[in-house]
Amino acid sequence: MAAFVTKRLALALLVAIFVSSISFSLMFLTGDPAIAIAGEGATEADIEVIRRTFGFDRSFAVQYWDWISGAASGDFGQSFYFNQPVVELLAERMPVTATLAVFSIGFALLLALPLGILAAVKRNSLADRLSLALATVGQATPSFWLALMLIVLFAVNLRWLPVSGADTLAHFILPSIVLGYYASPSMMRLTRGGMIEALRSDYIRTARAKGMLPRTIILKHALRNAVLPVVSVAAVEFGFILGGSVVVESVFSLRGIGYLAWESIGRNDFPTIQAIILVYAMIYVCLTFLADVLNAWIDPRIRVA
Known part of the structure; x- marks a missing residue:
């Protein structure tokens, strides 16, 4: 297990170095x-004054080293537009996006796992077809359209839930449903396929x-093997939710990292954009690494291979 973790950690570090160089280079592509x-x-x-003030007159290697060494210590520089340290902006906005992502992936798992198990156990039945249809609709429905429909139904007409803001947990229900429903189809299909093979x-x-009781067979024996690919996909989907929350945060006026990215891109705030890309990439790498380790812990065959 230690050798497996060491190899995966080395690979994660190489990916992190590569992604950091790409994210820094984006500033110069335009x-x-x-x-x-x-x-x-x-x-x-x-222009020359700005070039000297921000150090753009130095070589690319020197600029990259200064940036990555500062980022390693938590210093992403100063925001051009907000005129405050980028790390403070990230610290202010990250709790909103993290809460949204946790609720979204939780809703996706609560929806995908039971439907996938039901579809596999009742294969080729009406329940199976309805589950597949629900997954297809979820993958094809634009997130902004679903968000607007939920706002009209639950916030405007029924007045059950708030429309915008992040003051209470109730504000995260609708956006979490939107993101979670979009992330659930892949996990549902993997659960169904894995369960069919396991059964x-x-x-x-x-x-x-x-x-043995059917419930014990399904939940204790079959599901343990069927859930392995779902763990990996759930980690990937969690990263996608973090990075793809721009539209949903804009619709629901959630001032998270996604909304900050939209603001920064429109205002050429390069230090903030670079920091967001790097932070998202590191989160994605860490999630993938943890998913590999968890899969190896669940199934010893993976680390032996």
Whole structure:
């Protein structure tokens, strides 16, 4: 197990270094960042002052080293637009996005696992077809459209839930349903496929021959093997929810990291954009690493291979 964890950790570090270089390079892909910061009508003298002030006149390697060494210590620089340390902006907005992501992945699992198990146990039945149809609709429905429909129904017409803000947990119900429903189809299909394969296995037939209860066979034996790919996908979907919350946060006026990214892109706030990309990438790498370790712990065959 230690060797497996060491190999996965080394791979995660290599990915982190590669992603950090890409995220830093994005600032230079659109041209000279000093010109973008100066804006229209700026003179050459103004651009040169900005270039010297922010250190854009130095070599790329020197700029990257200063940035990555500062980021390693929690210093992402100063926001151009908000005029405050980027780390403070992230600390203010991250709790909103993290709460939204946890609720969303929780709703997705609560929806996907039971439906996947039901579809596998009742294969080719009406329940199976309805579950697959629900998954197809969830993957095809635009998140912004579903968000607007839920607002109209539950906030405007029924007045059960608040429309916007993040003051209470009730404010996260509708956006969590939107993101969770969009993330559930892949997990539901994997659960169904894994359960169908597991229920055909010899050890399941042996368990049935011993007279075990169907509930014990399904939940204790079959589900343990069927859930392995779901763990990996859930980690990936959690990362996608964190990075893809821009639209939902905008619709529900949740001032999280996604909304901050939208604001920063529209205002050429490069330090904030770089920090958000790097933080999201590191979260994604960590989640993937933890999913690999958890899968290896659940199924010893993985770490032996």
